[in-house]
Amino acid sequence: MKENILPKPEPGKDGFLLKVGLAEMLKGGVIMDVTNAEQAKIAEDAGAVAVMALERVPADIRKEGGVARMSSIQILEEIMRTVSIPVMAKIRIGHFVEAEVLQELGVDFIDESEVLTPADEANHVYKHDFRVPFVCGCTCLDEALRRIGEGAAMIRTKGEAGTGNVVEAVRHMRQVTSEIKKLPLMRKDELMAEAKRMGAPYEIVVQVSETGKLPVPNFAAGGIATPADAALMMKLGAETVFVGSGIFKSSDPENRARAIVHATTNYQDAAEVLNASRKLGEAMPGLEIAQIPEGELLQHRGW
Amino acid sequence: MRIGVLAVQGSFSLHARIINKLDIETVEVRRTSDLDNLNGIIIPGGESTTFQIILDASDLGSELRRELRAGLPAWGTCAGAIMLGHSEGNPPGWGLIDIEVFRNDYGRQVDSFVAPLRIKGFTEKFDGVFIRAPRFRNPGRGVEILAEYNGLPVMARQGNLLITSFHPELTSDLHVHRYFISELCTRLNKDHLKSA
Numbered sequence: 001m002k003e004n005i006l007p008k009p010e011p012g013k014d015g016f017l018l019k020v021g022l023a024e025m026l027k028g029g030v031i032m033d034v035t036n037a038e039q040a041k042i043a044e045d046a047g048a049v050a051v052m053a054l055e056r057v058p059a060d061i062r063k064e065g066g067v068a069r070m071s072s073i074q075i076l077e078e079i080m081r082t083v084s085i086p087v088m089a090k091i092r093i094g095h096f097v098e099a100e101v102l103q104e105l106g107v108d109f110i111d112e113s114e115v116l117t118p119a120d121e122a123n124h125v126y127k128h129d130f131r132v133p134f135v136c137g138c139t140c141l142d143e144a145l146r147r148i149g150e151g152a153a154m155i156r157t158k159g160e161a162g163t164g165n166v167v168e169a170v171r172h173m174r175q176v177t178s179e180i181k182k183l184p185l186m187r188k189d190e191l192m193a194e195a196k197r198m199g200a201p202y203e204i205v206v207q208v209s210e211t212g213k214l215p216v217p218n219f220a221a222g223g224i225a226t227p228a229d230a231a232l233m234m235k236l237g238a239e240t241v242f243v244g245s246g247i248f249k250s251s252d253p254e255n256r257a258r259a260i261v262h263a264t265t266n267y268q269d270a271a272e273v274l275n276a277s278r279k280l281g282e283a284m285p286g287l288e289i290a291q292i293p294e295g296e297l298l299q300h301r302g303w
Numbered sequence: 304m305r306i307g308v309l310a311v312q313g314s315f316s317l318h319a320r321i322i323n324k325l326d327i328e329t330v331e332v333r334r335t336s337d338l339d340n341l342n343g344i345i346i347p348g349g350e351s352t353t354f355q356i357i358l359d360a361s362d363l364g365s366e367l368r369r370e371l372r373a374g375l376p377a378w379g380t381c382a383g384a385i386m387l388g389h390s391e392g393n394p395p396g397w398g399l400i401d402i403e404v405f406r407n408d409y410g411r412q413v414d415s416f417v418a419p420l421r422i423k424g425f426t427e428k429f430d431g432v433f434i435r436a437p438r439f440r441n442p443g444r445g446v447e448i449l450a451e452y453n454g455l456p457v458m459a460r461q462g463n464l465l466i467t468s469f470h471p472e473l474t475s476d477l478h479v480h481r482y483f484i485s486e487l488c489t490r491l492n493k494d495h496l497k498s499a
Contacts, residue, residue, distance in 0.1 A: 003320075008475075018415040021434045021473045025348045025381070028312040047356035049312060049349070084393060084406055085350050086435065108412035108435070131413050258356075265311055265357050266333070 001184060002210040019133030019153035022086065022108065023217040026050055026154075026240050030230065030261045031219070033057050033244040036075055037082040043247070046257035050086040050109065052242065053079050058115045058162025058298070059245035059284065068116040070098040076105060088135070093302045094120025103132040109154070111135045112147075114301035115161045115244070124302065127151030137221065139172045139299055141179035145200035145208070146303075148216055155214060157238070158299040159222015162245050164286035166229045168299060169222045173236045176218065183209040222299070225250070225283045227263030227276040234267035249284035256280055304488065307332040307341040309367070311357040313349020313382060317472035321480045335366040343376040343488035346383030348434070348470050351406065354386055355394035371399055376463045376487035384466035385437050400464045401443030402456070408438035409468075420469070422450040422458060425478055431457060431469035439468060463491050 007017040029049030034040045040051045053071045055061075061068045070091050080087050086108035091098035098119075099110055112125055114137050127134040128151035136147035137158035144155045157176065159169030183205065186194060191209055195202040207215050220238030224230055225246035233241050243260055250256045259276040266272030289297075306322050308315045310331035319329040322345075330337055332344060344367070346354075358364030371377050371387075379387040388404035390396030396404060409415075412435055419428040431452065439456040442448060450458035450467075458467045458479075465487055471479035 017417065017432065017473065018412075018434060021432055021470060022412055022415070024314050024317060024473065025350070025434060027314065027316070027349075028310070029350065029353055044352055045356075047353045049353050080411075085352060086412065103413060106411045106413055133412065261353070261356070262360065269333075 001212050015128075015131060016151075016153065020216055022133055023135075023154040026086070027217060028265065029240050030257075030264050031088065031240060031242045032247055032257060033242070034079065034248070035071075037078040039248055039253070040079045040083045040087075042254055043257060044083045044085050046254065047261035048085060048257065049240070050088055051079065051083060052088045052090065052111060052244075053107075054090045054115070057245040057248060059164070059249050060162075061115065062162040062296070068092075070095070070102065070116070073101075073105065076102075076107065080106070090116055091125070092116040092119040094118060094123050094125060096125045099125050099130060099132075099134075103130055107132065109133050109135060112152075113137065114158055114298045118301050124150055135219070137299075137302065138176065140175045141208075142198035142200040143303065144176060144214060144218075145198065145204045148204055148214070149201035152216065154217050154219060156219040156221040156242060159220070159224070160289055160292070161222045161298050162287075163223050163289065163292070164225040164246060164249070164284040165289055166223045166225070166232065167289060169220050169224060169233060170236065172222070172299075173220055173233060173238060177237045180208060180212065180214065184212045224260075225286065227259045227273055227280075230260045230264045231267035231273045234264060240264075245284055251281035256283075304328065304342045304484070305330055305340060306484070306488065307337060307344040309344060309346045309354075309383070311349075311363075312353050314347040314380070314470065314472050315345075318345045318347050318380075318480075321472060321477055322484075324477060325480060325484060327484065333363075334361070335363050338366055338370055341370075341375060343378070343483065344370075345483070346377060346379040346386055347472065348381040348383065351382040351385040351390075351394050354382060368397055368399070371397075371464070374463050374491065376465075376483070376491050378465040378467070378483045378487070380467050380470055380472065381434065381436060384439070384468055387464055387466055388439070390437075400446065400459070400461045400466060402446050402459055402461075402466070403440045404466075405438045405440065407435050409433055409436040411435060418452055420450045420452060420457065422479070424449075424482070429471070429476060429478055430474055431467075432473045433457075433469050436468045439466070460487075463487060
């Protein structure tokens with residue numbers, strides 16, 4: 001099988017290499033959702049590799065309803081001044097002007113996220129036009145490849161954000177990894193039909209069939225609430241985990257944040273995951289997916 | 304020969320991939336016992352605050368520093384350079400190589416860049432990939448500057464320690480990895496084994 005090769009450096013024209021390069025630096029870490037500078041500091045002190053700034057954590061968006069938008073600029077600036085780790089921020093699906101504003105501000109990564117209220121029900125942002133890298137959610141391989149086709153430099157599972165229930169993240173990660181395994185088994189003459197069936201860009205389908213991997217890092221998000229959840233996602237093939245409501249909706253965010261970092265680093269060692277799981281206080285309350293009305297599921301936003 | 308790659312977080316698997324291409328065995332270093340019988344270690348790119356917190360949560364950090372002081376050849380890329388140099392603030396850096404390192408001093412991600420570098424002893428230019436890169440300043444007398452960008456050092460060496468503010472692991476050019484193996488790991492190996 002061919003090696004997954006990073007784009008070749010071409011001084012002046014190396015946007016995609018630099019974008020994927022930052023994603024590579026975040027591997028093996030934990031990215032934490034924060035809504036203000038104080039939480040960002042707690043996240044950094046706990047060992048987060050980056051923070052994700054948003055207006056409200058998904059659990060509150062779910063509870064309070066209303067339109068969820070990009071975070072306030074004042075709060076973002078404060079977070080960027082406070083921490084030395086990369087600052088990511090969410091935009092609404094398709095809202096390329098929110099993206100332009102965040103690029104102008106200098107955030108390090110943009111999450112075009114189903115957690116916020118979509119701004120465009122047909123189109124996602126054309127991400128190749130930006131210097132700032134993007135991460136996008138997916139529930140299956142064809143969705144991941146469409147986002148990569150538009151220029152995403154990192155893919156994450158959608159899971160079901162704000163539930164504290166890891167089941168959807170597991171479903172999406174297993175779905176993506178099992179579909180990736182099938183492509184290298186296909187003959188070359190089957191790949192065009194497969195790309196058509198998937199509705200995914202042919203060139204990227206061919207690339208995955210040759211390397212057996214996504215061309216960009218593959219992270220996990222959506223419902224991770226405990227150190228064991230984080231280690232589970234790493235064992236299923238995630239290269240880093242995003243933790244949203246799971247930290248700041250728990251009874252002891254400092255300790256839980258540290259514990260999730262510890263478990264993610266040491267996911268291969270059950271004794272260390274056990275250590276990380278001690279004396280944690282209450283996890284965030286969880287939600288049964290079946291009790292969420294179909295129309296309120298965030299994972300169906302975007303396509 | 305066995306080369307360790309500190310595997311607490313970051314670009315460790317990319318470094319291991321290149322060392323393996325040179326037909327050299329690699330060890331992912333996650334605990335102190337992984338430090339046994341190494342001929343060199345790479346501290347990869349990643350987030351230095353994260354490295355420090357994870358290393359200090361066990362005795363891996365103190366054992367690694369002890370090995371480096373005893374002469375184990377080491378190469379720090381980006382975050383790894385922050386750990387090895389004199390870095391102010393968070394994290395403070397171990398001060399093992401006599402040069403000041405300023406985190407993210409080349410700017411945020413939108414300021415990241417690729418620049419062709421002239422490296423001492425290399426016949427061809429090397430594409431340096433700088434990502435939220437640290438800036439090196441005020442090298443001490445014992446520090447050899449191997450490459451500069453805009454008049455400031457971006458690759459430097461002192462004794463058993465090598466630092467780069469760029470990421471050779473993000474390219475398929477093996478030259479800097481080869482340099483680390485031949486000029487530090489092979490050459491200094493005997494001395495290190497003697498003192499250890």
